[in-house]
Amino acid sequence: MPDRFPLPDYLAQIHAALEKQTRMILGLHSGTSADGPTGAVARVTGAGETARLDLVAHRTFPYPRALRELVLAVMEQRTGSVDRVCQADVAVGVFFAEIAAELVSEAGLTMDDIDLVASSGQVTYQVIPGQRPEHSWEGLPQYMAMLDLGDGGTIASQTGKLTLSGLRRKDNAVGGFGAPLVPFGDWVNFRHPTKDRVVWNIGGICNATIIPAGAPYDAVWAFDAGPGNMVIDWIAVEASSGRLTYDEDGRIAASGQVSPELLAHGLRAEFINQDPPKAAARQLFGDRFATEFKRVGQGLGLASADLVATATALTAEVIARHQSRYIDPKCRAAELVFSGGGALNPVLMQMIAERVAPTPVVTSDAFGVPVDCREVFAMILIANETLHGRPSNCPLATGAARATCLGHIDIPA
Amino acid sequence: MPDRFPLPDYLAQIHAALEKQTRMILGLHSGTSADGPTGAVARVTGAGETARLDLVAHRTFPYPRALRELVLAVMEQRTGSVDRVCQADVAVGVFFAEIAAELVSEAGLTMDDIDLVASSGQVTYQVIPGQRPEHSWEGLPQYMAMLDLGDGGTIASQTGKLTLSGLRRKDNAVGGFGAPLVPFGDWVNFRHPTKDRVVWNIGGICNATIIPAGAPYDAVWAFDAGPGNMVIDWIAVEASSGRLTYDEDGRIAASGQVSPELLAHGLRAEFINQDPPKAAARQLFGDRFATEFKRVGQGLGLASADLVATATALTAEVIARHQSRYIDPKCRAAELVFSGGGALNPVLMQMIAERVAPTPVVTSDAFGVPVDCREVFAMILIANETLHGRPSNCPLATGAARATCLGHIDIPA
Numbered sequence: 001m002p003d004r005f006p007l008p009d010y011l012a013q014i015h016a017a018l019e020k021q022t023r024m025i026l027g028l029h030s031g032t033s034a035d036g037p038t039g040a041v042a043r044v045t046g047a048g049e050t051a052r053l054d055l056v057a058h059r060t061f062p063y064p065r066a067l068r069e070l071v072l073a074v075m076e077q078r079t080g081s082v083d084r085v086c087q088a089d090v091a092v093g094v095f096f097a098e099i100a101a102e103l104v105s106e107a108g109l110t111m112d113d114i115d116l117v118a119s120s121g122q123v124t125y126q127v128i129p130g131q132r133p134e135h136s137w138e139g140l141p142q143y144m145a146m147l148d149l150g151d152g153g154t155i156a157s158q159t160g161k162l163t164l165s166g167l168r169r170k171d172n173a174v175g176g177f178g179a180p181l182v183p184f185g186d187w188v189n190f191r192h193p194t195k196d197r198v199v200w201n202i203g204g205i206c207n208a209t210i211i212p213a214g215a216p217y218d219a220v221w222a223f224d225a226g227p228g229n230m231v232i233d234w235i236a237v238e239a240s241s242g243r244l245t246y247d248e249d250g251r252i253a254a255s256g257q258v259s260p261e262l263l264a265h266g267l268r269a270e271f272i273n274q275d276p277p278k279a280a281a282r283q284l285f286g287d288r289f290a291t292e293f294k295r296v297g298q299g300l301g302l303a304s305a306d307l308v309a310t311a312t313a314l315t316a317e318v319i320a321r322h323q324s325r326y327i328d329p330k331c332r333a334a335e336l337v338f339s340g341g342g343a344l345n346p347v348l349m350q351m352i353a354e355r356v357a358p359t360p361v362v363t364s365d366a367f368g369v370p371v372d373c374r375e376v377f378a379m380i381l382i383a384n385e386t387l388h389g390r391p392s393n394c395p396l397a398t399g400a401a402r403a404t405c406l407g408h409i410d411i412p413a
Numbered sequence: 414m415p416d417r418f419p420l421p422d423y424l425a426q427i428h429a430a431l432e433k434q435t436r437m438i439l440g441l442h443s444g445t446s447a448d449g450p451t452g453a454v455a456r457v458t459g460a461g462e463t464a465r466l467d468l469v470a471h472r473t474f475p476y477p478r479a480l481r482e483l484v485l486a487v488m489e490q491r492t493g494s495v496d497r498v499c500q501a502d503v504a505v506g507v508f509f510a511e512i513a514a515e516l517v518s519e520a521g522l523t524m525d526d527i528d529l530v531a532s533s534g535q536v537t538y539q540v541i542p543g544q545r546p547e548h549s550w551e552g553l554p555q556y557m558a559m560l561d562l563g564d565g566g567t568i569a570s571q572t573g574k575l576t577l578s579g580l581r582r583k584d585n586a587v588g589g590f591g592a593p594l595v596p597f598g599d600w601v602n603f604r605h606p607t608k609d610r611v612v613w614n615i616g617g618i619c620n621a622t623i624i625p626a627g628a629p630y631d632a633v634w635a636f637d638a639g640p641g642n643m644v645i646d647w648i649a650v651e652a653s654s655g656r657l658t659y660d661e662d663g664r665i666a667a668s669g670q671v672s673p674e675l676l677a678h679g680l681r682a683e684f685i686n687q688d689p690p691k692a693a694a695r696q697l698f699g700d701r702f703a704t705e706f707k708r709v710g711q712g713l714g715l716a717s718a719d720l721v722a723t724a725t726a727l728t729a730e731v732i733a734r735h736q737s738r739y740i741d742p743k744c745r746a747a748e749l750v751f752s753g754g755g756a757l758n759p760v761l762m763q764m765i766a767e768r769v770a771p772t773p774v775v776t777s778d779a780f781g782v783p784v785d786c787r788e789v790f791a792m793i794l795i796a797n798e799t800l801h802g803r804p805s806n807c808p809l810a811t812g813a814a815r816a817t818c819l820g821h822i823d824i825p826a
Contacts, residue, residue, distance in 0.1 A: 008431075008802025008803070009802050010802050011424070011427065011802065014424065015424075018421075066552025066553045069550075070553060075495075076495075077495060078494075080498075081490050081491075081493055081494060081495075082488075082489075082490060082495075082498055082538045083493075083538065083540060085495055085498050085560065086558035086559070086560050087540055087550060087553070087555065087556060087558055089558060090556040090557070090558045090586075091550075091553055091554075091556060093586075094556065124495070125499055127499045127500055137482075137483045137486075137497065137500060139479025139482075140479045140500070141504075142500065143503040143507065145502060145503045146499070147498065147499050147502075151585075152582075153579060153583040153821060154585070156583070156586075157587055165821075166821075169564055169566035170569070170570055170823070172564075172566070173503075173506075173564070173567040173569075173570035173571070174570055386824065387421075388421055389422045389423050389424065389826060390421075391826065404570065405824045405826045408565060408566060408821040408822060408823045408824075409824075410821045410822075411802065411821075413802060413804065413817065
């Protein structure tokens, strides 16, 4: 830089972060279940092949009731009006900035210790051409588009930190689904020089990342398989008249019987029977699917607990089928690794274990990744790559035409 | 930077742009009328006090019919569903990238000549707490929020250039309306050491920027006054059964009579009678206002041409009243400068001239700013400030709590 330009503050901050041996990055992510964001602070060294993450602190912060209801309203075409999109985008940004401050304080740190904030926001709405015909607008092509709420400008302004957000848009821009974004983080955290690794996440949707032994990043693949917790949650909310938000510890499922007829009905969903690569818009297994699932079950004379048990079996069967059809022929993992809220449901995990036996089933904690941190770790590592000007999407997973840097940068000033 | 980190490409691009004596910036903007974006390429030198802009090429590109209809649908709460917001955000981004390429080619340049793209996108929806009670979501505070369509990631990806977009969000984040954003550009392009300057823009909404003689930027003020072309356009579309999109050259207005009763009705709108600072959400003078204006006019027995003439007089009267009430007491401009589509409507300009006489009325062309370029020039100059890490919003205009850098940066890689 010539003398006539002092280095602008934001550039000085980027340079300082890059020059550090270890960067402190604060990540924020809220998935399709919309229970509330998980925040994590981590020390990150290196980039690309040398990237490494060490967890400092993490916590999941439930949304206040009113904010969760607004977020859920925005997720549905019928209730997601433009004024609500605008309001929710800022309201989620404000909440993310607040929990960032809380998390930093709980960790015994101050914002001065943070080099960068990485926010993938609240997953909200996804357009995948062909998945929902009502999305088309006459005379225009459909485009991949994914809306994450939580304005990065608001987060940068209120935390006072450089903020990377909108992490899915550039993958959309090169024709990708914008999801899953976990592969890069999975490659950093789970890869092994001589062992194949398979990592399943059970969030609202369930997905798998496959990391062949010693693979470079561009040999990693991933796909969404079908419903994770979404249908189970929806039925549990209905069955409890809104008292529960999910089937805690699988207690309702444990008290019911799986219906083979209803399970077979669920498994006929078109998406579940498609070959990867594929990604499921949250709306694909939302209200409409769950309502129909319940209607068919009630037609079979099933009680509420049976509906929950069968929804749980549906997720287990979806995972087992995709494992045997698409993953086992290409890769032999010593164990299947699970993360996401579903990994905390013992009834679901037992159902999966029975179906994939004799392969053992473990949670990601065994690899230093708390089950609720896998996605936020991915977002932290993606932001670290972008800071270095490196691509981090996974074209084999998202169907993108090429690798690309993810996210945009908001300046705190 | 230590040797172990080669400067990432995006940082090298930012440094290169800052080091240049003259930067070539391509700006894109589409206002509340949603006719289509204006693109401009300009040479920019300096920053802050020394910023200067020289126009290289500009053109307004009408939206294809289907895209304009989608944009208009997203502007209304009733038709602006989340799936359309997602689709329009990408579709507008794709269109902006296409016209960027066309404009560069028309100017005899290539994208290699462009240092930075500045896009304020398509103004779409604005939430201003208190202006529209139906925006409130029970249990949550209202936040300033403004949605501009035209994903910056898409533009960066398709143009291959560093892109600044989302220019209003950081002003929202510090409590500002997010509009008007023109003051910085006006200060650069119109200020004078010894003369007061008043610059009116007549887009969908009309607004004024006041630049006292020799004023530093933080003494500039601005406000939205009320409807600009929006109501005139709406009535002209209705009167022509959709054959026209606006009253070209004011021909319909010229053939009608202004109704003092209907004019008085229009002038009773609450917003018009509020004191500045103030900003008008486009929706404030949208379908609902125009429908009521027409209904009252028809009740008075007015013909279509009378309605158009009276809508035109309403804009003229709004400008004249705000000029005499709020501007004249504080500043004496030798002439009033006009820009925006309304400046090309001779009937409207004549009505304004009569009301502000003896002060002469001129268009911004006299100051080197084509009437359709004033806003896009502002966006180009804002991006140049952000590149330098400098704030460029106008707290006296937007009501923001403080000055802030505007926009987020998308990396092309």
